[in-house]
Amino acid sequence: MQLEDYFDIALIITSIALIASVILQNKGIGLGGLTGSDSGGIFTARRGIERTLFWVTIGLSVLFFILTLITVYIK
Secondary structure (H helix, E strand, O other): OOHHHHHHHHHHHHHHHHHHHHHHOOOOOOHHHHHOOOOOOOOOOOOOHHHHHHHHHHHHHHHHHHHHHHHHHHO
16 A cells, blocks of 8 residues: 555545534534524534534544645645
8 A cells, every 4th residue: 555545545534524523513403404404593602512523523624634735745
């Protein structure tokens, strides 16, 4: 395996984790939130697991961006 293959695998794993973390943030909205319908909810402060999941999503998106740049540079 070459170095490119490792970065491709890391990109796949990161993208799956990023998709899962975004979907998990739609707590209480159901499938309507995935299709873009209005939830009609009130915005509240993030606490506990919601805040942790929020920061994990940001970290995964930064990691995905960096891995993408490295992969493009290597290829």
